[in-house]
Amino acid sequence: MEKKWWKESVVYQIYPRSFKDSNGDGIGDLKGITSKLDYLKELGIDVLWLSPVYKSPNDDNGYDISDYQAIMDEFGTMEDWDELLAGLHSRGMKMMMDLVVNHSSDEHHWFVESRKSKDNPYRDYYIWRPGKDGQEPNNWTSFFSGSAWQYDEHTDEYFLHLFSKKQPDLNWENPKLRQEVYDMMTWWLDKGIDGFRMDVINLISKADGLPSSPGGKRYDWGGDYFMNGPRVHEYLQEMNSEVLSKYDMITVGECPGASTEDAAQYANNEGTELNMIFTFEHMDIDSGPGGKWDVKPWKLADLKEVMSKWQYDLEGKGWNSLYLNNHDQPRMVSRFGDDGSYRVESAKMLATFLHMLKGTPYIYQGEEIGMTNVRFDSIEEYNDIEIHNMYGEKVIEGNEDHQRVMEAIYVKGRDNARTPVQWDDSENAGFTTGTPWLKVNPNYKEINAKKALEDKDSIFYYYQKLIQLRKEHDIIVYGKYELILEDNEQIYAYTRSLADEKLLVICNFAGENATFTLPNDLKYGSRELLIHNYEVDAHEEISNFVLKPYEARVYLLN
Template sequence: MSWWKEGVVYQIYPRSFADSTGNGVGDLKGIISKLDYLQELGVTIVWLNPVYASPNDDNGYDISDYESIMAEFGTMEDFDALLAGLHQRGIKLIMDLVVNHCSDEHPWFIESKDNPDSPYRDYFFWRDGVNHQPPNNWVSVFSGSAWQYHPESEQYYLHLFSKKQPDLNWENEALRKDIYAMMRRWFDKGVDGFRMDVINMISKNPELPSVGDPSQLEWGGQHFMNGPRQHEFMREMHEQVLQHYNCMTVGECFDVDVEEGKKLVGADRKELHMIFQMEHMALDHGDTKWDVQPTWSRVALKQILNRWIQGLDGDGWNSQFWMNHDQPRAVSRFGNEQKFRIESAQALAAVTLTLPGTPYIYMGEEIGMTNVQYSIEEYKDLETLNWYNEQLQKGAEPKSLMRSIHLMGRDNARTPMQWNDQEHAGFTTGNPWLKVNPNYPEINVARAQQQPQGIWPWYQSLIALRKENKVLVYGRYTPIMESCEQVFAFLRDQNETKILVLVNLSDEKAVLDLPNHIVNTPWQVTLNNYDSMTMSELLPWQAIIMRTE
């Protein structure tokens, strides 16, 4: 039995949650002011996006000091007060661990850059160019070459993200020891675990080879994801740090299949507790995430989730989520924000909170916050702006680019939390760092909490249901109607207790074709987001949860 298996995680993007100072930027004291809100909702774990010292090139994922707090967010005393306040309410705190890269303003990199003979030089990937070109043809996640030239030393350094985010060289044992020591100090301070950013990118092919045509920029993922020493590094981290604390770990892992996932989270592997697999986050992608496909298959969604649930069953543990700070708003992407915003948000929540694995709720998801449609001047996300400008230079049509950004841009998730219908949605008394979604007078916490049949009480009820029914945590999972394009249906059972979950993920009525033994079971309805129900059909986005013993 593990607390992180039974928990419900609430993710906070600090910059956008609550501003206590009026400077337009969310902060730690703002979060502290909302702790009772989190307790009332019922969540038991908070995952905090980075709050460390940072120049903020990539909203805090470029860290210049792993053991200081970003001045905009407050002080270490504020952090200590936040941690104490959460623990007093029985809520654990998970920090973001960003150790694939740091900031180019981190002392390690400054020393590395200024002194080629420094031991810190090898904390990073410094290489000579080839015929006055970068060492290889890898493209950065944020567009352009993954290499930045440094004229003073006539070498390039690797940055798989922004040029202000140089990659750390995990081949260097001294670097790893420094990272482990930093982790131990956070644990000793009282934090309860880490969400590990792009953790399956820390082991690179040491030869750093080009891909395909060396004269063309190419995605080099096969050489820097799931690399040759990945599992060795994770086991070393576990041995040196994680095994000594009653902690929770979850790794963000792109391009990982179930077999690789089992190696990362297998119970006897001594690596991680769970990962975020990103397979279902690509359901609506074409060649890239910006090539948005207007229709996506619910059957394919179920196949992905079922494959992971069944693949890890009895050996590893899953995480369940529809969105995070890098993904579009769930109700806009997987639901119907126009006609069935409340019902579809409820249906999506019913799936997340009843599937096997630890559920994750991203701030604002519990009130059905939606995507935004801004002009390009109003966006702040580095990835979005780089891609837009790169495509413009290639001759792309601005309207087409904006359509993709409105659907997939990361700022969709980062607009300020909508607390009430006052100016700037009650997020700040100043000018918000990122424009508030204009629909805040209709969609906000104060209003959502007053809607008895609304999204917020539904989340509250689902979380309570999961806490009260350990069958939803530890029970066996049996999918039903797997080939149905509309309905996500499954059974959870443990000992004599059974819970049946029926969710229509479409805008149309759905015919239920349930096995006779299920139809004939004397179920008691626990939750239903409509006033009516039958065992023969579901209304659009209807979610019904039933129980029997």
């Protein structure tokens, strides 16, 4: 059991546009984050993950970067950033920056040069190809709908963009480009940051020859050709050797489409690539055959299967990251719990379930006060490029039913996570004195941080206790996972084992009572009730008892 600080940490993700606005322009900023550092310190988090704050035209909310070594004007200045880092470090917290190097903005100096001519020194920093028979070079589809290729009249060629057409993919085959990336990473690490979260990092290697997907459609999904590609491990090992291995840092790679076998390579115990990756398998349990927007009811059996597979398959081989929502995913209490009658209970239950698993837990801003999904009345009130592209494709071009598509947006849209953080019950939830860039969820008068801090039984203080328990018990960090009651359709229960100790985690995922029966082979001498989200008699016999709706309990057994 090799102890590492990043295994023992809890990470808090900030989406800067929506966190806290300090100057009244309606957009969250760096000074706003700095003003809330004492709040984060009270929560108890160890690492702040800052979603992109780099200079950007903002086509995709900062994930289209035009200068990797400058701060976006809307967020403030480099001096504001320095102040934030110093404020974190003085409070004993660390900073993890977002690294977006699968693509840049089309306004980045490299791309401006690249598109000038076929013999420009920067041409090969991007992926350019001539068309085929008057069509795109291949039939790959962008993650944001439509073709993954954009024709450029000036040089009569197409460039690849797996995301927006303003986000051309970088050509990692080019060693000069790779060196530029490593130099930039080193620059930030030397400024004092403590790690990187790497955006879609497993897309940086594309299949040799960029072949079409054999589906035969004009635009076909090409995921098999640009996810976990042939040279991705070579590139990450080079990055590790050139940069990562030289610093005591935390790294997590966003890796859509990665299997547990892939993860065991990316996050291997030898430390030759990354510390951990984000998996998306559990984020797809409510997706039908048509993908993300084809929403189907999720089953607890599917959640058990996916989460257990990642726990079992990485045991002794690599490290898990743990999350149930982020800036790209809907609010977890709306998706996996009950954001109505049992919002508080189910939010606490979900937090218990997640933080007691093996891996590093990630909290997304507002999760700690139980923020929920939002239902805006019209498509115009949504900001996200993915939502608008999908709506255009399905409703405007495809004549699909408006209301059915809106219902999918209510469940899965990325703006669910991006509504401003609800600080208090004043206008705009205390997020801004101006007009917020995205409307505040109307439930802010009921759900806000001020109210949570005044209530000792709030979700906030429950999270505080979960984080504290992690610092007090090695078993929560390092214990081995084992699923129990596998076939139970209401209860997700599991154990964690380390030396002579056992942790028993019991979570009722149902909005009704559920009977828990202790498996016969689970023997114990003494027991200690570590945390619970309902009033419980700590001395109650645990061989058989009734759990209330969304009840969670964690026992330490000896």
